[in-house]
Amino acid sequence: MELKEYRQELDRIDSELVRLFAERMGVAADIALWKQANGMRVLDLRREKEKLRAVEEQSPEELREYTSALFSLIMELSRSRQNRILNPQSAETLAIEKALRDTPQLFPETAMVACQGVEGAYSGIACEKLFARPNIFYFSTFDAVFSAIEKGLCRYGVIPVENSTAGTVNAVYDLMRKHDFRIVRSVRVKVDHNLLVRPGTKPEDIREIYSHPQAIAQCAAFLQTMPKVKVIPCENTALAAKMAAESTEPGIAALSSRACSRLYGLDILKSDVQDSGNNYTRFICISRELEIYPGANRTSLMVVLPHEPGSLYRLLSRFNALGINLTKLESRPMPERSFEFMFYFDFDTSVYSPRFIQLMGELGELTDEYEYLGSYSEVI
Numbered sequence: 001m002e003l004k005e006y007r008q009e010l011d012r013i014d015s016e017l018v019r020l021f022a023e024r025m026g027v028a029a030d031i032a033l034w035k036q037a038n039g040m041r042v043l044d045l046r047r048e049k050e051k052l053r054a055v056e057e058q059s060p061e062e063l064r065e066y067t068s069a070l071f072s073l074i075m076e077l078s079r080s081r082q083n084r085i086l087n088p089q090s091a092e093t094l095a096i097e098k099a100l101r102d103t104p105q106l107f108p109e110t111a112m113v114a115c116q117g118v119e120g121a122y123s124g125i126a127c128e129k130l131f132a133r134p135n136i137f138y139f140s141t142f143d144a145v146f147s148a149i150e151k152g153l154c155r156y157g158v159i160p161v162e163n164s165t166a167g168t169v170n171a172v173y174d175l176m177r178k179h180d181f182r183i184v185r186s187v188r189v190k191v192d193h194n195l196l197v198r199p200g201t202k203p204e205d206i207r208e209i210y211s212h213p214q215a216i217a218q219c220a221a222f223l224q225t226m227p228k229v230k231v232i233p234c235e236n237t238a239l240a241a242k243m244a245a246e247s248t249e250p251g252i253a254a255l256s257s258r259a260c261s262r263l264y265g266l267d268i269l270k271s272d273v274q275d276s277g278n279n280y281t282r283f284i285c286i287s288r289e290l291e292i293y294p295g296a297n298r299t300s301l302m303v304v305l306p307h308e309p310g311s312l313y314r315l316l317s318r319f320n321a322l323g324i325n326l327t328k329l330e331s332r333p334m335p336e337r338s339f340e341f342m343f344y345f346d347f348d349t350s351v352y353s354p355r356f357i358q359l360m361g362e363l364g365e366l367t368d369e370y371e372y373l374g375s376y377s378e379v380i
Contacts, residue, residue: 024074025081032082042082042365045308048075076317083362092372093360099290100351107185107293109133113285114145114154120238120260126189126283127158129379140235142172146179149288156184157286162328163191164280166214173332176302176373177342183300183374184293185285193219193274196241196254196266203269208232210240211255215274219255222273229253241266285376292375296351298327300373301363303343304334312343315366319347322355351375 001009035042052068052075059067109132115123118138127134137154139145145157162168193215197206206229213233216223223231234240241260244252253269254260261268284300305311319326328346349356356375363370 021074025078028078028081029085032085035082036086042079042086045310051075072313073317073321076314076321079365080318080321080358080362083365084358087361087364092363093357095290096292096351096357096360096372096375099292103291103293105294110135111156112137112154114139114148114157116140116142116145116159117236118238118242120241120257120263121236122189122191122238122257122281123158123160123236123283124238125257125259126160126187126281129187129189130158130185130285142175143178146175146181146286149181149286150179152288155287157181158187158283159286160281160283161186162282163214163218164278164282165274165276166217168330169214170332173330173344176344177332177334177371181286181288181373182290183284183376184287184291185376185379186298187283187285187379188280189283191215191218191274191279191281192258192272193237193255194258194261194268195222195270195273196244196256196261196264197269198244198247198252199265199267201251201253201267201269205251206253206269207249207251209253209255210234210243212236212240215240215255218274218276218279221275222270238263282378290374292351293377295377296375297377298346298348299351299356299375301345301347302371302373303345303363303367304340304369305343305366306368307337307340311366318359318362318366322359324349324355324359 032042052071055071056064056068111131111134113127113131113134113136115121115127115136115138117123121138124136127136137148139148142159145159148154149157159172160169161172193211195209206226208230209223209226210232211219211234215237216231216233223229234243237254237256238260240254241256241264244254245264245266254266255273258268258271260266303315305315316326325348326345327348328344330344331341332344334340334342360372
């Protein structure tokens with residue numbers, strides 16, 4: 001046979017597959033209505049396992065792995081259609097629709113904003129990228145920032161969640177489950193660390209360097225060139241600069257930003273000492289109320305899945321079935337449950353997309369519990 005003839009044969013088979021797929025989805029829709037009338041859930045895990053074993057046995061041995069993957073996806077698509085028929089709107093989608101109606105068209109230019117650290121912190125720089133005229137209140141811990149939002153002391157808070165070289169800020173992700181908040185925007189801030197000292201300090205005078213643990217990790221190669229210097233972690237890079245400026249002891253330095261050198265009257269002994277020039281920190285802007293501004297195309301979730309084989313796969317398959325791009329998956333242990341985890345998802349799709357509404361309507365069927373953290377856009 002010629003290639004053209006092979007392709008014609010494939011086209012014939014594909015046409016038959018499409019017809020049979022449409023027929024199968026029609027039957028799945030009928031089953032959904034029957035389950036609804038008889039008070040049954042869409043997912044019947046035992047039936048799915050039996051079905052997968054049956055089709056694998058019918059398949060040639062060398063194709064069993066492919067057959068299993070194909071039918072797993074088909075069943076995922078069937079469940080998606082069934083959920084769409086039975087749950088056209090969930091409580092969450094109704095709340096999202098209300099937020100879309102009630103949120104102003106423009107992100108505010110000024111607001112009371114909570115940040116962790118002291119003046120000059122990268123959180124403050126992130127604030128100034130998000131708001132034209134922020135009124136910034138600094139708190140000593142991330143926990144205090146979340147609490148300030150919950151208690152209504154500030155309308156917004158700005159919190160770091162990940163760095164392009166040092167990774168996730170685990171302390172923040174652990175606090176997310178503890179607090180009630182929504183994400184309304186995110187922003188990326190370029191991070192450039194500099195060795196700051198009081199005027200007149202020479203390299204050979206330095207005895208101690210202060211900075212945030214992530215900044216220390218990001219400057220590991222530079223710090224290895226100063227083996228006799230003691231490196232001391234502190235709450236953030238701006239506080240490190242403030243400590244260096246206020247110290248009465250000689251030889252105290254800080255790894256901090258160029259802005260902090262101006263703010264605290266310090267000299268830049270060496271600039272850009274981070275290991276990577278492509279060093280960015282991502283911050284989220286949080287609020288107590290759900291606000292969804294025009295252009296929102298990223299969504300964040302916290303999810304607890306059934307503690308059973310395949311539960312994460314089923315959720316990931318739903319993203320795949322709906323053609324939704326998953327941009328972050330993070331797991332954090334739940335102390336109250338031995339060897340069980342909370343999962344954090346970021347995914348990209350417009351909040352106006354039918355796929356987004358469909359996914360939100362199906363989460364209850366796929367999870368033990370979930371928390372919708374918000375839909376937003378990112379400032380770069």
